Amino acid sequence: MRFTLRQLQVFVSVAQHESVSRAAESLALSQSATSTSLTELERQSDCQLFDRVGKRLSLNALGHQLLPQAVALLDQAKEIERLLSGKSSFGSLNLGATLTVGNYLATLLIGNFMQSHPECRVSLHVRNTAHIVQQIAHYELDLGLIEGDCQHPDIEVQPWVEDELTVFCAPQHPLAKRGSATLEQLTQEAWILREQGSGTRLTFDQAMRHHPQSLNVRLELEHTEAIKRAVESGLGIGCISRLALRDAFRRGSLVAVDTPELDLRRQFYFIWHKQKYQTSAMREFLEQCQALTAGVTRSDEIVLPPIV
Template sequence: MKFSLRQLEIFVAVSRTGSVSKAAQAVFLSQSAASTALAEFEKQYNVQLFDRVGKSLRINQAGQQLLPHAVELLDRAQEIHNLMEGHAGYGLMKIGATLTIGNYLATLLVAEFLHEHDDSRIELQVHNTKTIIEQIANHELDLGLIEGGCHHPDIEVETWIADELVVFCAPQHPLATKKKVTMQQLLAEPWILREKGSGTRETFDRAFHNYHSQLNIRLELEHTEAVKRTVESGLGIGCISRLALKDAFRRGSLVPVNTPALDLGRYFYFLWHKQKYQTTGMREFLALCKSITADVSRSDEVNLTRIIKE
C-alpha cells in the first residue's frame, strides 16, 4: 500500500478542522510536515481530497467518500495498538451529549465508565441536538446522546429511554396552586424557553403546533439552568425535562404545572454514523448506559446516587 496511517490521521484531522495548521496541532506535527504529508498523499493517488477556499480547506466529494473508511481504519489500528501494548482501557472516545443528558446523566455515566476502565479516556462535549447531529455526520464524534429527533440519512439512531417535559413555574406564581391549567391560561403567560435547534424546544413546539402564533415567548436561552433560574425569578413559566427539575421540585424552589392537554413525552436516543466502526469501548459504554436505565421507565426515575460506586 502506498499510504501510511499517519497520512490518514492528517487527512482526518484536516477534514475535521478545515485547516492544516489546526490539524498539525491536533496530531502534534509542524504545519509544514502536515502539509507535506497531505500533499504527498494526494499526489500518490493523483486525487484532490479538499477544495482550497482562501486559507481554509473544504473536504470535497472524493474526500467525503474516503473519510468514513479512514476513520474506521484508524479506530481499528488504535485497538490493535492498545491490544499489543497490553492496555486494559479503550483509548480515547469522543462522546457528544445534548444539554439535559449532558448535565444530568452523561457526566455521571462517563465517570462510572472511567471508574471501571481507568486506562481509558473520554472527551465529552455538550451541545444542542442540531450540533451533535452535525458532529456525528462529520465524524467528529464517536457517539451521540440526544433528546431530539434525528432523520439524517447517514446516522444510526437507537432509542434509549423515555423522557418527559413538564411545564413549571415559581412557587409564588398564580398557576402554582391550580389543580389543572387550560391551554388558554398557558397562552396568556410569558414563556422562558430553550433555543430553537434544541431537542427540548423541538418537543415543546410539537406540543404547541396549533398555537405557535399565540405564544408569548419572552426569552430564549441556550442553557437549561438559565431557564430554571429565570423562571425562579418570576419572569415567566418554562418547559424543560422533568429530569432537570427533579431536585428543584424536591426543594420547592420550582413547582410543576398540571397540563393534561399537552403531550410532552419524548425519548433519549443513541447516535452513531452508519459507517462508523463500533469499537469495543463504544459497545461497553452503550452497555453501561442501558444497564443503568434498565429497571426504570423514564429518565427522572434513574437513581443517580447509584451510578457512581463508592
C-alpha cells in the same frame, strides 16, 4: 501499500478542520509537514481528495468516500497498538450530549464507566441537538446522547429511554395554586424557554403547533439551570424535562403545572455515524447505559449509582 497511517491521520484532520494550519495545530505538527504529508498521499495515489478554494479545503466526492474508511482504520489501528503494548483496548471515548442528558445523566454515566475502565480517556462535549448531530456527521465524536429528533441520512439512531417535559412555575405563581392550566391560560403567561435548535424547544413547539395564538416568550436561554432560576425569580413560567426538575420539585422551590391538552413526551437517543467503526469503549459504554436504564419507563425514574 503506498500510504501510511500518519498520512491518513493528516487527511482525516484536514477533512475535519478544512484547513491545513488548524489540522497541523491539532496534530502537533508543523504546517509544512502536514501539507507535505497530504500532498504525498495524493501524489502516490495519483488522485485529488480536496477541492481547494483559497485557503479552505473541502472534500471532493472521492474524499467523502475515503473519510469513513480512513476514520475506521485509524480507530482499529489504535486498538491494535494498545493490545500490542499490553494495555486494554479501551483507549479513548469522545462523547457528545445535549444539555439535559449532559447535565443530569451523562457525567454520572461516565463516572460509572470510568470506575470499570480507569485506563480509558473520556471527553464530553455538551451542546444542543443540532450541534451534536453535526459533530457526529463530521466524525468529531464517537457517540452522541441526544434529546431531539435526528433525520441525518448518515447517522444511526437508537432509542434509549423516554423523557417528558413539564410546565412549571414558582410556588407563589397563581398557576401553582391551581395545579393545572388550559391552553388558553398558558397563552396568557410570560414564558422562559430554551433556544431554537435545542431538542427541548423542538418538543415544546411541536406540542403547541396546533394552537394558533402566539406565546409571549420573554426569554430564550441556552441552559436549563438559568431557566429554573429565572422562573424561581417570578419572570415567567417554563417547560423543560422532568429529569432536570426533580430535585427542585422535591425541595418545593418550583411547582409542576399539569397540562392535559399538551403531549410533552419525547425520547432520548444514542446516535453514531453509520460508517464509523465501533470501538470496544463505544460498545461497553452503550451496554452500561442500557443496563442502568433497564426497566425504567421515564428518565426521571433513573436511579444512578453513587460515584465513590
